[in-house]
Amino acid sequence: MSPSHSQKRTYKVNILGAGVSGLSTALALLEKKNYSVKIFATHLPSEFSIDYTSPWAGAHWRSYADIADLAQQELDTATFNRFAHLADTDPEAGVMYLTGHDFWDVKPKNFEDPWFKRIVKNYRYLSQEELPPGVEFGIAYTTVSVHAPKYLKYLQEQILARGGTIDRLTVPSLKSLAQIPHSSSSASGKPDIIVNCSGLGSRNLPGVHDHQMFPTRGQIVIVKVPESLWPKAKQFTMERYAEGSAMGTGTITYIIPRDNGEIVLGGTMQHWNYQEEASEETTKEILKRAVATKPDLFSNATVLRSCVGLRPNRRGGVRVSAAVEQVDWNEGWGDSKVVVVAHNYGHAGFGYQASVGCADKVVEQIEGCLKELDSVRAASRTMAKL
Numbered sequence: 001m002s003p004s005h006s007q008k009r010t011y012k013v014n015i016l017g018a019g020v021s022g023l024s025t026a027l028a029l030l031e032k033k034n035y036s037v038k039i040f041a042t043h044l045p046s047e048f049s050i051d052y053t054s055p056w057a058g059a060h061w062r063s064y065a066d067i068a069d070l071a072q073q074e075l076d077t078a079t080f081n082r083f084a085h086l087a088d089t090d091p092e093a094g095v096m097y098l099t100g101h102d103f104w105d106v107k108p109k110n111f112e113d114p115w116f117k118r119i120v121k122n123y124r125y126l127s128q129e130e131l132p133p134g135v136e137f138g139i140a141y142t143t144v145s146v147h148a149p150k151y152l153k154y155l156q157e158q159i160l161a162r163g164g165t166i167d168r169l170t171v172p173s174l175k176s177l178a179q180i181p182h183s184s185s186s187a188s189g190k191p192d193i194i195v196n197c198s199g200l201g202s203r204n205l206p207g208v209h210d211h212q213m214f215p216t217r218g219q220i221v222i223v224k225v226p227e228s229l230w231p232k233a234k235q236f237t238m239e240r241y242a243e244g245s246a247m248g249t250g251t252i253t254y255i256i257p258r259d260n261g262e263i264v265l266g267g268t269m270q271h272w273n274y275q276e277e278a279s280e281e282t283t284k285e286i287l288k289r290a291v292a293t294k295p296d297l298f299s300n301a302t303v304l305r306s307c308v309g310l311r312p313n314r315r316g317g318v319r320v321s322a323a324v325e326q327v328d329w330n331e332g333w334g335d336s337k338v339v340v341v342a343h344n345y346g347h348a349g350f351g352y353q354a355s356v357g358c359a360d361k362v363v364e365q366i367e368g369c370l371k372e373l374d375s376v377r378a379a380s381r382t383m384a385k386l
């Protein structure tokens, strides 16, 4: 695909989903300048629902990419660089620097430094005096936290400022996304490209029905600490790993401050669990683990609320793809259109930390399809004239 080719015309894009994946994809397209972008979603920024994962995230940047997984490292690096830029330049984005701590109750045998040592600043091993009771080994490094609901609103504003639109609409199937016009003027207003960013919705969406998708329930507790402790608390984010597990199973202990004075305490990782209500018992356990790890900060914390979100997990990993397809919305009765069908969903617990990288990747894949899209359409116009 030569750049000159994609600059020739403006392509109309319909995106399904206004979570961090849909919004990041929209922004990446609008930054290219030759796309007109419309987002359609049931749930929009500023709202909270069990069917909308993005507002519930911590979120901080801590990559789990394996040392050999260069593709995931690329996605996480692109996102880290964007977040660092936002932390440096734009307080409205809700992204701030702080010191990340990884604590291991038992030092892993043959510990290897994580790959991201080469991109973060101030990476070091913690001294014995810096480790909480019950922790054998730890590392520290400079990272960022993202105030998730604030960041979603920020993305929304960036999209609207660049001419994109975001409308509330529940879309009954993938093919119906290809029917929503960009203008009221007949078929010519129909999109050239559709992008599915429906998160866990991809499991039941007709035309996708991705049965590799499943929920991983996360309960969190949001607290405030006494004002005198906030200057210290806002510098500190951490994950603590129990023996034998990098990520923790069932439970995961983490602490993530947000730029508005709230602190997110985690959490749970419960596969296939859809339970919407927060469990009081789990809230107590989460608090207990935070106090055990940082008694100086959390012994007198005030609980604001307990919340539950469902991570859009996917066996086989995230789906980021694009292909030219004939979308037939009238069961073979000739009412069809050739479009680029793209997907960006299934980010499990890393939807924020890979968001920019995944958005860039899906845009790259879309651009790789444009030449084929144009030639297939030109060929069908020629056929129609004969």
Ligand SMILES: Cc1cc2nc3c(=O)[nH]c(=O)nc-3n(C[C@H](O)[C@H](O)[C@H](O)COP(=O)(O)OP(=O)(O)OC[C@H]3O[C@@H](n4cnc5c(N)ncnc54)[C@H](O)[C@@H]3O)c2cc1C
Pocket (backbone or CB within 6 Å): 016, 017, 018, 019, 020, 021, 022, 040, 041, 042, 043, 044, 051, 052, 053, 054, 055, 056, 057, 058, 059, 060, 061, 169, 170, 171, 172, 173, 197, 198, 199, 200, 201, 202, 205, 217, 218, 219, 220, 267, 308, 309, 310, 311, 312, 344, 345, 346, 347, 348, 349, 350, 351, 352, 353, 354
């Ligand atoms: C407790 C918790 C903590 C987390 N912590 C972190 C963290 O620290 N770091 C990190 O990177 N990630 C974290 N995550 C994961 C992250 O939140 C998700 O990976 C991410 O939010 C997924 O975003 P998404 O846009 O793909 O999906 P969603 O946010 O669920 O968005 C899906 C969108 O699609 C729309 N939709 C779906 N179906 C339809 C339909 N048929 N018609 C119209 N609209 C539809 C929805 O309304 C919504 O707008 C955490 C998640 C949880 C629950």
